[in-house]
Amino acid sequence: MLQCHMHFDIFTLFPGIFESPLRESMLKRAIDSGLLEVQLHNIRDYAEGRHQVTDDYPYGGGGGMVMKPEPVFSAVETVLGFEMSSAMRNEAEAAVRQPNSEIPIILLTPQGRPFNQQLAFELAGYDRVALICGRYEGFDERIREHLATDEISIGDYVLTGGELAALVILDAVIRLRPGVLGDPTGAVDDSHAGGLLEYPHYTRPPEFRGWQVPEVLLSGNHAKVERWRREQALRRTWLRRPELLERAELTDSERAFLQQLSQKE
Ligand SMILES: C[S@@+](CC[C@H](N)C(=O)[O-])C[C@H]1O[C@@H](n2cnc3c(N)ncnc32)[C@H](O)[C@@H]1O
Structure with missing residues (x-):
C-alpha cells in the first residue's frame, strides 16, 4: 500500500x-x-x-x-x-x-x-x-x-x-491515512465509519468479578463472532442513536433483525 x-x-x-x-x-x-x-x-x-x-x-x-x-x-x-x-x-x-x-x-x-x-x-x-x-x-x-x-x-x-x-x-x-494505525483494518469497524456504532469489546480475563465474557467470543468460530458483532453494533445503534440507522446501508436480514428487536425490547 x-x-x-x-x-x-x-x-x-x-x-x-x-x-x-x-x-x-x-x-x-x-x-x-x-x-x-x-x-x-x-x-x-x-x-x-x-x-x-x-x-x-x-x-x-x-x-x-x-x-x-x-x-x-x-x-x-x-x-x-x-x-x-x-x-x-x-x-x-x-x-x-x-x-x-x-x-x-x-x-x-x-x-x-x-x-x-x-x-x-x-x-x-x-x-x-x-x-x-x-x-x-x-x-x-x-x-x-x-x-x-x-x-x-x-x-x-x-x-x-x-x-x-x-x-x-x-x-x-x-488515523485514516494508510500506515498510521498499527492495524490497517482498525478504522473500518469504528463507530460512524460504516454508519453504525461499534460492537462491544472484551479482553482477558474471561471472568472478572463474576462478569463473564460472552461465550461466542471464546468459541473460536469466526463466522459466529462476526455475526454477533454485527448484531451488537445494530442493537447498540438502535438503542443509542436510532437516527443513524436511517442512513446506514443494511441488508434485508439486518432490517429483519432490527424489526425483531423493536418487537422484543
Ligand atoms: C470564542 S470563539 C468565537 C465564537 C464566535 N463569537 C461565534 O459566536 O461564532 C473563538 C474561536 O474559537 C474557535 N471555536 C470555538 N468554538 C468552536 C467550534 N465549535 N468548532 C471550531 N472552532 C471553534 C474558533 O476559531 C473561534 O474563532
Whole structure:
C-alpha cells in the first residue's frame, strides 16, 4: 500500500498548545515515521509594527476583540505561496490564480460545517490541509469571505479558541491515512465509519468479578463472532442513536433483525 505523508499547516496565536499532543502516542509515531508533518505558524509573526497587534475592537461597538485580517492573510499567503486581492472578484478567477488551490484553507468556527467521520474521510484524501485557529470573538469577516475555502465546526458549543478543534481534526484525519494505525483494518469497524456504532469489546480475563465474557467470543468460530458483532453494533445503534440507522446501508436480514428487536425490547 502506498504510504505518503500528509502535511498540516496550522495558523495560531498559541502554538505552544500543540506541543504536548504532538509529542505523544499516535501523533508522535506518525510524525516520527514520516507519515505526518505539522507546521505551526504563529500569526503574530506576520503582524506589523512594534507591538505586532493581531486583534482590534469591533466596528459598531460591543464587547470582545476581533482578529485583524492583515496578519492572517499575510501568514496564510506567505506559507502557501499565493496572494488574494479584491481584483479577484470572481471565485473562478481566484481559484485559477491561486497556485495551491488543491489545499483546503479551513477556518475553525462554531458556524462551520459540522465535523464528522465522513468529513474526516474527505480531508484524509488531501495531502496538505491548512487550519486557521481563531481566538477572542472570532475573525474579521473578510478572512471568511476571501481567504478561507471551507469552514468547520467540531460541535454545537463554543470554545475559547480553534486550537483544540484543530487537534481534534488532525487526530481524526491522520488515523485514516494508510500506515498510521498499527492495524490497517482498525478504522473500518469504528463507530460512524460504516454508519453504525461499534460492537462491544472484551479482553482477558474471561471472568472478572463474576462478569463473564460472552461465550461466542471464546468459541473460536469466526463466522459466529462476526455475526454477533454485527448484531451488537445494530442493537447498540438502535438503542443509542436510532437516527443513524436511517442512513446506514443494511441488508434485508439486518432490517429483519432490527424489526425483531423493536418487537422484543
Ligand atoms: C470564542 S470563539 C468565537 C465564537 C464566535 N463569537 C461565534 O459566536 O461564532 C473563538 C474561536 O474559537 C474557535 N471555536 C470555538 N468554538 C468552536 C467550534 N465549535 N468548532 C471550531 N472552532 C471553534 C474558533 O476559531 C473561534 O474563532
